[in-house]
Each structure stands twice: as structure tokens, then as C-alpha cells.
Amino acid sequence: MRYKAGLETRDRILQxxxxxxxxxxxxxxxxxxxxxxxGVLPGSFYNLFDSKEQAIxxxxxxxxxxxxxxxxxxxxxxxxxxxxxxxxxxxxxxxLARVYIRLAISGSVNNPEIKGRTMxxxxxxxxxxxxxxxxxxxxxxxAETERRAETLVTALNGVTLHRVMDPxxxxxxxxxxxxxxxxxxx
Amino acid sequence: MRYKAGLETRDRILQxxxxxxxxxxxxxxxxxxxxxxxGVLPGSFYNLFDSKEQAIxxxxxxxxxxxxxxxxxxxxxxxxxxxxxxxxxxxxxxxLARVYIRLAISGSVNNPEIKGRTMxxxxxxxxxxxxxxxxxxxxxxxAETERRAETLVTALNGVTLHRVMDPxxxxxxxxxxxxxxxxxxx
DNA sequence: GTATAATTTGAGTCAACACTCAAGTTCTAG
DNA sequence: CTAGAACTTGAGTGTTGACTCAAATTATAC
Numbered sequence: 001m002r003y004k005a006g007l008e009t010r011d012r013i014l015q016x017x018x019x020x021x022x023x024x025x026x027x028x029x030x031x032x033x034x035x036x037x038x039g040v041l042p043g044s045f046y047n048l049f050d051s052k053e054q055a056i057x058x059x060x061x062x063x064x065x066x067x068x069x070x071x072x073x074x075x076x077x078x079x080x081x082x083x084x085x086x087x088x089x090x091x092x093x094x095x096l097a098r099v100y101i102r103l104a105i106s107g108s109v110n111n112p113e114i115k116g117r118t119m120x121x122x123x124x125x126x127x128x129x130x131x132x133x134x135x136x137x138x139x140x141x142x143a144e145t146e147r148r149a150e151t152l153v154t155a156l157n158g159v160t161l162h163r164v165m166d167p168x169x170x171x172x173x174x175x176x177x178x179x180x181x182x183x184x185x186x
Numbered sequence: 187m188r189y190k191a192g193l194e195t196r197d198r199i200l201q202x203x204x205x206x207x208x209x210x211x212x213x214x215x216x217x218x219x220x221x222x223x224x225g226v227l228p229g230s231f232y233n234l235f236d237s238k239e240q241a242i243x244x245x246x247x248x249x250x251x252x253x254x255x256x257x258x259x260x261x262x263x264x265x266x267x268x269x270x271x272x273x274x275x276x277x278x279x280x281x282l283a284r285v286y287i288r289l290a291i292s293g294s295v296n297n298p299e300i301k302g303r304t305m306x307x308x309x310x311x312x313x314x315x316x317x318x319x320x321x322x323x324x325x326x327x328x329a330e331t332e333r334r335a336e337t338l339v340t341a342l343n344g345v346t347l348h349r350v351m352d353p354x355x356x357x358x359x360x361x362x363x364x365x366x367x368x369x370x371x372x
Numbered sequence: 373g374t375a376t377a378a379t380t381t382g383a384g385t386c387a388a389c390a391c392t393c394a395a396g397t398t399c400t401a402g
Numbered sequence: 403c404t405a406g407a408a409c410t411t412g413a414g415t416g417t418t419g420a421c422t423c424a425a426a427t428t429a430t431a432c
Binding site for chain 1: 380
């Protein structure tokens with residue numbers, strides 16, 4: 001797993017896996033389907049990955065990482081920035097957004113690894129949103145800030161969930177509306 | 187499929203199917219698992235159902251029906267009633283709520299039947315919420331009412347989605363917060 | 373240029389899946 | 403009581419899944 005050819009093959013396999021999870025769901029993502037799409041045979045897949053699970057986990061990691069833009073600047077974004085970044089993520093990286101939502105549900109069932117990863121990421125996201133709210137409204141209590149952040153993040157996931165089912169759904173409009181609402185009456 | 191024994195077996199199979207989809211997801215819901223849990227052998231399952239798919243569809247129908255409380259009184263609920271009924275549904279009929287969220291995603295992928303059913307149900311739910319909003323705020327434009335209803339319904343699904351992952355998540359608090367927010371600034 | 377390690381091949385293994393069926397058992401109407 | 407229909411049994415079918423492996427091929431370092 002060191003030569004150029006191997007790394008390229010690895011890439012093609014991950015691309016195929018990502019596309020398949022997004023379009024067919026976890027069930028449709030078989031080794032055969034991945035290999036067909038990547039132009040590779042099973043033996044080659046297993047030369048590069050220990051298991052199907054490992055390839056899927058790599059894609060999950062991609063999806064989770066892709067949601068958090070600019071993690072270096074942690075702490076300086078406004079709430080509006082965070083929402084806009086999320087809208088951009090859902091629209092521009094549709095496949096990864098689908099993977100994220102799909103795995104959050106199907107994957108977290110009996111897979112502690114995926115479940116833990118998803119939950120931890122959720123906590124981090126809520127904390128970041130809470131920090132942004134707090135910066136914007138320093139007078140708000142911590143509990144209230146936390147609650148508003150959590151409501152907002154889960155509501156955003158709902159928007160993404162609906163987008164997965166209906167490609168015509170206007171993510172931007174509804175996500176921004178949530179932003180407005182989330183700070184209403186303060 | 188007419189004797190008492192048959193009807194009872196049918197019931198036990200549907201119960202087992204529902205519990206399995208809720209706890210294990212669609213993948214874990216195998217004929218063997220269903221039969222084990224229902225105390226039945228495969229032959230008996232296939233005496234009562236044409237396919238695994240048919241049993242699952244029956245459970246989906248149950249889940250969708252269970253969300254809409256009191257469909258007779260369509261048109262007279264307040265928005266608060268609708269939210270409260272939904273909170274009650276998610277908490278008291280956790281299994282069906284899990285089935286609903288899970289199927290909305292995994293199931294709708296390559297199953298037009300489930301997808302159509304879910305989408306139609308969503309439309310109906312948005313319409314009902316929109317009617318309630320409109321009753322409460324007759325001055326609001328139709329477009330605005332519709333948009334707020336849609337944001338609210340998708341956000342509520344997000345709350346349910348999170349509840350599926352985290353049983354400690356306080357559905358009531360966040361759902362009611364959404365209600366407050368949804369009508370903020372009017 | 374050659375040795376060595378990485379990669380690819382593709383036939384093959386084994387388990388689990390949805391589903392079938394002929395034979396037995398139980399129910400219930402008349 | 404009886405006849406026929408409904409129900410149950412459980413071994414069996416064919417398919418597809420993830421994964422393996424020895425042999426052939428290709429890339430890279432020296």
C-alpha cells in the first residue's frame with residue numbers, strides 16, 4: 001500500500017464507495033458494486049482495505065470532516081457564517097451530506113464506532129454554534145444558549161434529511177429561516 | 187388467513203417486525219430474526235405474507251398512521267395541539283417513531299412505494315400545520331405560512347432523528363422551542 | 373538489470389439470505 | 403363427526419453476500 005498505483009486505486013475505491021452510499025444506501029453498497037464502479041477486482045480491494053467496513057468508515061470520516069469548514073478558525077465565526085457554510089456543504093457536497101445523514105441513522109444502529117463518531121461530532125457542532133450565539137448575545141444564559149444551539153443543529157439535520165428525500169427542497173431558504181427563528185425574541 | 191390462530195400469528199409477526207426495524211434497522215430485520223422473535227417458522231410466515239417486503243410495508247403503514255392523531259378532526263387543531271400530539275407520538279410510540287425516521291431514509295432509497303408514501307404523508311402534514319398557522323395568523327401570506335409550516339415539519343423530523351440516536355434527548359423541550367420560534371416575529 | 377516488495381487477478385469458500393413445498397396438524401362450519 | 407380449509411412444520415433450493423489465496427504482473431530502489 002505504498003506505490004503510486006495502490007494509492008490511486010485506493011482513491012477510486014473510496015470515490016466509488018461514497019457515490020454508492022449516497023445513491024443506493026448502505027445495503028446497495030456491496031463489494032461487487034464498489035469494485036465494478038472502481039474498475040477493480042475483489043482481491044485488489046482486499047489488498048488495500050481490511051474489510052468493507054473499513055472503506056465505509058473512511059467515507060464516514062470524510063463526510064464528518066467536510067461539514068466543519070475551516071476548523072482552524074474555531075471560535076471566530078458568526079452564527080450566520082456557520083449556517084452558510086452548512087448550506088454550502090449540503091448543496092456542493094451532496095454525496096457527503098447524504099452519507100452523513102444516512103450513516104447517522106442506518107450506521108449508528110449496531111456500529112458503536114460510527115455511533116460514537118457521529119455523537120462526538122454532534123457535540124462539537126453544538127458547542128461551536130453555542131459559542132457563536134454567545135458571542136452574539138453575551139447576555140444570554142449558558143443553558144439557554146446551549147439549548148438554542150442544540151435545537152438549531154438538530155433542526156438543520158432535519159432540513160438535510162428532507163433534502164436527501166427531495167432534491168428540489170430549498171435547503172438555503174429553510175436553513176436561513178431557522179437561523180432567524182433561533183435568535184428570535186432575544 | 188381467516189382462522190383465529192392465523193390472525194394472532196399475523197399480529198405476532200408484525201409486532202416482531204416493528205420491534206426489529208426499530209432496534210436493529212432494516213438490515214437486521216431478516217426472516218429468521220422475525221420468525222425467532224415471533225415464535226414461528228418461515229413456512230408459517232409465508233403462509234401469511236407474500237414476502238418480507240409486504241410485512242415491512244404493513245409496519246410502515248402503521249408508523250405513518252400513528253403520527254396523525256385524530257385524523258377525523260382534521261382542520262380544528264391548534265399548532266400547539268399538533269406539536270403536543272407529535273411529542274406524545276415520539277415518546278409513547280418510540281418504536282414506530284424509529285421506524286418512521288429509519289424508513290424515510292433507508293427505505294425511500296430504492297423503494298418507490300415507501301418513498302411515495304412518505305412524501306405524500308409529509309405533504310399532508312405540512313398542509314395541516316400550515317392550516318393551523320393560518321388560523322392563528324390570518325394576516326400571514328400563504329407563501330409565508332407554507333414556508334413556516336415546512337420549516338417546522340422538517341425541523342421536527344430533525345428532532346426525531348436525533349432522538350433515534352440519543353434516547354436521552356429531550357424531544358418535548360426542543361419541539362416546543364421550535365413552535366415558539368416558528369411563530370417568532372409575527 | 374535485477375531483486376524485492378506492492379499490486380492485480382479471478383476462481384473459489386463459506387455463511388446467510390429470501391423463499392418453497394410436501395407432509396403433517398389443527399381448526400371450524402355444517 | 404366429519405370433511406375440507408387453514409395453519410404449521412422444517413428440511414431444502416438457489417442466490418448473493420463478504421472475504422481468501424496462490425499465482426501472475428508490475429513498479430521501484432539500488
